Structure formats: C-alpha cells, structure tokens
Amino acid sequence: MNEQQIRAMVADALAEIAPEVDVGAVDDSSDLRQALDLDSMDFLNLVIALSQRTGCQIPEADYPKLYNLKNMAAYFAD
Amino acid sequence: MNGQDTADASGHVYDIIVKDRAARGPAPHLDDYRRVCAEFSWESARAMLTGLPGGGLNIAHEAVDRHAAGPRAERVALRWLGRSGARRTLSYRELRAETNRFANALVALGVQPGERVFVLAGRVLELYVAVLGAFKAGAVVCPLFSAFGPEPLATRMTLGDARVLVTTDTLYARKVASLRERLPGLRHVILLTESGAPAGVPGTHDWSTLLAECSTDFEIVPTNADSIALLHFTSGTTGRPKGALHAHGAVLTHHVTGHYVLDLHDDDVFWCTADPGWVTGMSYGIIAPLSNGVTNLVVEAEFDAQTWYGVLQDEAISVWYTAPTAIRMMMKLGLEALAAYCLPRLRFMASVGEPLNPEAVVWAMQAFGMPFHDNWWQTETGGIMIGNFAAQDVKPGSMGRPIPGIEAAIVKRSTGGAIEIIGDPDVEGELALRRGWPSLMRDYLHEHERYEKCFAGEWYLSGDLARRDADGYFWFVGRADDVIKSAGHLIGPFEVESALMEHPAVAEVGVIGKPDPMAGEVVKAFVALKAGFAPSDELRKQLLGHARKRLGAAVAPREIAFRENLPKTRSGKIMRRLLRARELGLPEGDLSTLESDER
Numbered sequence: 001m002n003e004q005q006i007r008a009m010v011a012d013a014l015a016e017i018a019p020e021v022d023v024g025a026v027d028d029s030s031d032l033r034q035a036l037d038l039d040s041m042d043f044l045n046l047v048i049a050l051s052q053r054t055g056c057q058i059p060e061a062d063y064p065k066l067y068n069l070k071n072m073a074a075y076f077a078d
Numbered sequence: 079m080n081g082q083d084t085a086d087a088s089g090h091v092y093d094i095i096v097k098d099r100a101a102r103g104p105a106p107h108l109d110d111y112r113r114v115c116a117e118f119s120w121e122s123a124r125a126m127l128t129g130l131p132g133g134g135l136n137i138a139h140e141a142v143d144r145h146a147a148g149p150r151a152e153r154v155a156l157r158w159l160g161r162s163g164a165r166r167t168l169s170y171r172e173l174r175a176e177t178n179r180f181a182n183a184l185v186a187l188g189v190q191p192g193e194r195v196f197v198l199a200g201r202v203l204e205l206y207v208a209v210l211g212a213f214k215a216g217a218v219v220c221p222l223f224s225a226f227g228p229e230p231l232a233t234r235m236t237l238g239d240a241r242v243l244v245t246t247d248t249l250y251a252r253k254v255a256s257l258r259e260r261l262p263g264l265r266h267v268i269l270l271t272e273s274g275a276p277a278g279v280p281g282t283h284d285w286s287t288l289l290a291e292c293s294t295d296f297e298i299v300p301t302n303a304d305s306i307a308l309l310h311f312t313s314g315t316t317g318r319p320k321g322a323l324h325a326h327g328a329v330l331t332h333h334v335t336g337h338y339v340l341d342l343h344d345d346d347v348f349w350c351t352a353d354p355g356w357v358t359g360m361s362y363g364i365i366a367p368l369s370n371g372v373t374n375l376v377v378e379a380e381f382d383a384q385t386w387y388g389v390l391q392d393e394a395i396s397v398w399y400t401a402p403t404a405i406r407m408m409m410k411l412g413l414e415a416l417a418a419y420c421l422p423r424l425r426f427m428a429s430v431g432e433p434l435n436p437e438a439v440v441w442a443m444q445a446f447g448m449p450f451h452d453n454w455w456q457t458e459t460g461g462i463m464i465g466n467f468a469a470q471d472v473k474p475g476s477m478g479r480p481i482p483g484i485e486a487a488i489v490k491r492s493t494g495g496a497i498e499i500i501g502d503p504d505v506e507g508e509l510a511l512r513r514g515w516p517s518l519m520r521d522y523l524h525e526h527e528r529y530e531k532c533f534a535g536e537w538y539l540s541g542d543l544a545r546r547d548a549d550g551y552f553w554f555v556g557r558a559d560d561v562i563k564s565a566g567h568l569i570g571p572f573e574v575e576s577a578l579m580e581h582p583a584v585a586e587v588g589v590i591g592k593p594d595p596m597a598g599e600v601v602k603a604f605v606a607l608k609a610g611f612a613p614s615d616e617l618r619k620q621l622l623g624h625a626r627k628r629l630g631a632a633v634a635p636r637e638i639a640f641r642e643n644l645p646k647t648r649s650g651k652i653m654r655r656l657l658r659a660r661e662l663g664l665p666e667g668d669l670s671t672l673e674s675d676e677r
Contacts, residue, residue: 015619016619018622018623018626018631019619019620019622019623019626020622020623020624020626020627033380037225037252037630037631038631039225039565039631039632040380040381040403040407040565041564041565041596041597041600041631041636042631044407044596045636060383060407060410060411060412060415061384061411061415063382064382064384064385
C-alpha cells in the first residue's frame with residue numbers, strides 16, 4: 001500500500017471516529033495523536049478500524065509503528 | 079488472613095494477597111495499620127511540615143523551599159523526559175529559583191493574592207514552575223486539561239474568573255485565541271514555546287522574556303492553612319462544572335498520604351502518570367512527592383505500554399502511581415512485552431481514577447511480582463482517603479481501608495437531610511467521611527448551597543455507593559448520580575448535552591456512560607432531532623465532529639444514537655437512568671415519574 005492509499009484509508013476510518021479532522025493537513029511524519037488531537041481511545045479505535053479494513057491482525061506491540069502516516073505506509077507495505 | 083477468599087460482583091473468587099514481610103526495600107511507614115491509626119492525629123502530623131518562617135503555611139514552601147534550604151538542595155526535584163527524548167532536571171535549589179522568578183513575574187504583572195492563575199499545557203517543566211510559583215505569589219491555581227476543547231475551557235475560565243493563563247503557543251492558537259473576547263477578565267496570557275524562543279503573539283507575554291527580567295529571590299506572600307490555593311473543576315450530574323476550592327492546609331494531607339499510602343522514602347524516584355490538568359496530577363504529580371522531598375519524574379509522552387516499561391526500568395522508578403485504563407492496556411499487551419525489562423528498583427505500585435478490577439490486581443502479581451494498590455478519593459476530598467497499603471494484605475477489587483486520620487462509614491440518606499449510619503457489614507449504601515481532615519474542599523466557588531448539600535452534620539457524603547466488609551475493607555459499588563467516569567476522568571452529562579444542543583438539528587439529548595472494557599465507561603449520546611431533520615449517517619458524523627470540536631476528545635461522546643423521542647418526566651427532565659438501564663439491559667426500575675417514553 002502506498003502513502004496515498006494509506007491516507008485515504010486513515011481518512012475513511014477517522015471519519016467514523018473523529019469526523020472533524022482533516023487528514024490532508026497532516027504531514028507524513030507528524031504524530032497523528034498530537035496533530036489531530038486524538039486521545040488514546042481514539043487511537044485504539046483507529047487501530048481496530050485499520051485492522052478491519054486491511055484484514056491485518058495488529059498486535060499491541062506494533063502500535064508504536066502506527067503513530068505517523070509514513071511508518072503506517074511502511075507497516076502495511078507488505 | 080491466608081486462606082480467606084474475596085468475591086467480586088459476578089461471584090468470581092480471588093485469593094487475598096498476603097504480603098511477604100521480608101519483601102524488598104525499606105520497612106513500610108505504615109507497618110502496623112491499627113497502631114498507626116490509633117496514634118495518628120492531624121494536629122501531631124503537622125510536625126511533618128515546616129511552616130513559613132514568619133508563621134503560616136504555603137504549599138510551595140513545603141514542596142520546594144524547605145528542601146532547597148537543607149541537605150536536599152542539590153537533589154533532583156523534577157526529572158523531565160521530553161516527547162522526543164530530551165531530558166531536563168531541576169534540583170530543589172534550582173526549582174526554588176525558577177518558582178521565585180515566576181512569583182516575581184506575577185507580582186510585576188500586578189496579580190493580587192487570591193486572583194486566579196490558570197494553567198493549560200502538556201507535561202512540560204514550566205507548568206510545574208508556574209503552579210508552584212503561583213502558590214508563592216498567593217494566587218489561586220486552576221489546572222485545565224490540555225485535551226479539553228474550547229467550550230470546557232471557556233466555561234471554566236469564566237466561572238473561575240481567570241486573571242492569568244499560562245499555556246503554549248500551539249494550544250493558544252488552537253483553542254484559546256478565539257475565546258479571548260469572551261474572557262474580559264483574563265488580563266494576562268503567558269505563552270510557552272517548545273524551542274523556548276518568544277512566540278511573539280499579539281496580546282500575550284512570552285514566558286522566557288518575562289522571566290528573564292525577574293529575580294530569583296522572592297519572599298513568599300503570607301498565606302496560612304486556610305488561604306485558598308487551588309481551584310479544581312469537577313463534574314456533577316446537573317448544571318455547570320463545580321469549582322472545588324482547596325486551601326494551603328491541604329498540603330498536610332498530600333504529605334501524609336505520600337508518606338503512609340505511597341510509602342515514599344527519602345531515596346525514592348516517584349512517577350505519577352496522571353496529567354496535572356486533573357486533581358491526581360496536581361496532588362500526586364506535583365505536591366505530595368515534592369513535599370516528601372523525593373525525585374519526581376515527569377513524562378511528557380502519552381501512554382504507550384512499551385515506552386512506559388522502558389521508563390520504569392531506565393529511570394529506576396521505585397514508587398509508581400498509575401490508573402486502571404493504562405493498566406488494562408498493559409494487560410492487553412501481554413506478559414511477553416514485559417519480559418525484556420528488569421525492574422529491581424520497583425517497590426510499590428498504586429492505582430486510582432476508577433475502581434481497579436480484581437483481574438488487574440492479580441495480573442500485576444504475575445507481571446511485576448507485586449499487586450497494584452488501589453485507592454479511593456475525589457476532587458472534593460483533595461487527597462487519598464481509602465487505600466491499600468504496602469505492609470497490609472490486599473483483597474483484589476477492594477479500595478482498601480481508611481487512611482490514618484480518616485473515619486469512613488456507609489450511610490443511608492433519610493428524609494429531611496438526615497443520614498443513618500449502617501453498622502452491619504456487607505450492606506450497600508453511600509460512602510461518607512467524617513469531616514475534619516485538612517484537604518477537604520472549603521467550598522464550591524460561587525455555589526455555597528451546592529457545597530452545603532454535600533454534608534449531613536459531621537459527614538461528607540461522597541455520592542459513591544459502596545459497602546464495607548467485616549474486616550473493614552471498602553468495596554466500590556457505583557455512583558449515586560449520573561456522572562460518567564471515562565478513562566479515570568469525571569464527565570458531567572450536562573456539559574456534553576449542552577454542546578450537542580447547540581447544533582441546529584438537535585431537539586433533545588440524553589447522555590450516559592456506557593460500560594467499556596478499556597476505559598471503564600465511554601460517553602454515549604441519545605439524540606432526538608428537530609422537525610425537518612432526518613437521522614442519517616452523515617448527520618451522526620456531523621454531530622460527532624461538532625461535539626468533538628467544542629468539547630475535545632476527552633469529553634465528547636464516542637457514540638451517538640438517534641431516537642424519535644427521549645424518555646422524560648412530567649417536568650420534561652430526560653431520564654438518563656432509564657436510557658442507561660435499557661442500553662445495558664438492566665431492570666428499568668421505578669417508572670412512576672415517566673411521562674413521555676422513548677421511541
């Protein structure tokens with residue numbers, strides 16, 4: 001999955017969790033939690049949504065790899 | 079005690095955790111519960127504090143200056159770990175100098191004793207300096223949570239008559255700048271920046287410029303045990319947030335509970351994970367550890383289980399005070415995640431914010447070789463009132479026993495404002511405390527009548543339902559009102575409902591706490607729409623975004639459901655209790671006041 005696809009997927013997932021945010025305004029290395037005012041529950045819900053959309057099991061230990069869009073793209077690349 | 083069992087509400091049975099008397103570390107301060115309780119008095123405990131040189135009492139003197147003037151002067155008071163790996167420390171001597179600078183800055187700005195200084199920032203060192211410096215200047219400190227949206231901020235700054243706000247350039251631009259017109263009493267905004275360079279925003283002061291001109295000498299403004307020091311907003315079922323006022327005398331409770339409950343010893347490195355935007359982060363993330371003269375760790379980053387394990391190990395934390403939501407997230411991560419870490423210094427772990435489920439207490443035995451010690455208190459009580467102690471057996475799921483100096487009882491309210499004390503064990507009732515401890519709130523700001531309603535004679539009524547067992551351990555049962563507890567934060571349904579009511583499509587709203595395995599409860603809103611609006615997924619998202627923008631993620635609903643009509647009483651009051659019972663599939667209870675039912 002490339003970065004553009006990741007952005008679209010994250011935007012789609014966040015439309016359910018935090019509809020007020022603009023994922024387009026976030027640069028790819030910013031921590032999404034700070035850039036978008038997401039709290040830990042939001043983040044947890046985002047991970048669950050991404051897991052459902054990609055069909056990937058995401059173990060808790062991998063959560064730190066999902067804090068920004070760049071790392072997310074790398075994580076879901078394979 | 080060995081061999082006895084305890085059972086939780088679902089009938090699960092957990093073994094009592096019996097303490098190994100030869101456990102690692104120094105002998106616990108509270109070695110013999112009965113003896114210490116019998117010998118304790120708040121009057122004699124006052125000797126644990128120093129008092130101002132000319133008489134009187136000030137939190138900052140107890141937390142900073144008395145240590146800076148003694149053998150602890152060069153000890154690290156605050157050790158800060160930045161989000162991006164930066165580290166800074168302030169010794170007690172340096173902390174005295176910095177807090178003196180800020181106190182001088184407030185005086186130079188014309189801030190009078192008793193005026194309110196609000197703080198709104200993440201966990202940065204300047205926040206700690208501002209809080210303690212404001213105490214020195216005799217100002218009243220009011221912390222705000224940085225994840226609040228503009229509405230909760232405006233409400234609190236208006237109710238609290240904010241004179242000064244210390245915040246960051248980012249938070250100011252995002253949340254405060256648009257509120258300035260609504261806050262005519264807010265004379266001074268002082269901005270912190272990540273780089274330390276001036277932000278140069280019109281209508282604000284720069285922290286670094288302001289402090290650079292100020293002396294590091296300051297004589298603490300005369301305050302005494304009854305001078306108001308803190309304003310903490312907390313949520314009730316109805317109406318606006320309540321502003322609980324606390325006096326400088328509260329520092330005695332903070333000190334005593336740091337000593338007896340958190341068992342702080344001279345060489346401890348202490349970490350309280352709570353944010354200083356809430357009462358736990360103020361009482362135990364700032365005041366209690368510093369008053370006890372230990373090294374206090376401040377971690378800027380948000381929760382991340384593996385980062386936290388790394389912090390516990392690398393910073394050699396010996397006493398750790400955290401919260402159930404975080405503990406449950408660690409449990410989810412599993413024991414393997416902890417295997418790579420070595421925590422030989424860790425000696426005592428405590429938890430607060432909401433009742434800690436027994437599974438988590440027992441899990442900690444496997445994970446850390448010691449239990450989490452749950453304890454109970456509220457914004458109004460100012461400090462820990464009931465707790466599990468280092469040298470005492472732990473019954474998983476119980477909040478423990480009253481601290482020395484506190485008498486707790488289970489009571490039943492009867493008509494005419496009187497109460498009846500329930501003497502028999504294992505009977506549910508309201509948890510009450512006999513007044514007379516120093517950190518009991520002194521009033522609700524501008525709402526003395528509401529304050530009076532918290533008392534029946536000599537007893538403070540907590541609004542929490544609990545029971546006491548035959549051994550004197552207390553067990554949390556539930557709230558007596560509709561207040562929601564999410565991730566340890568108290569949320570008033572009225573505040574959430576008001577924000578949703580501002581949306582043009584909304585006719586009525588009822589907000590409840592829906593049980594959640596991770597956060598305890600999450601906020602769920604039931605919405606009925608005005609004529610001309612139809613429920614749709616699009617509108618639901620619009621309302622969600624509307625609420626989050628105004629309230630911030632910590633307070634806004636996670637779930638919104640549409641109804642044609644909400645259940646109401648004859649007077650038009652929405653019956654949240656009924657919405658909640660139906661959501662949870664519980665008995666609906668007394669429906670005699672129901673006038674208009676849910677559709």
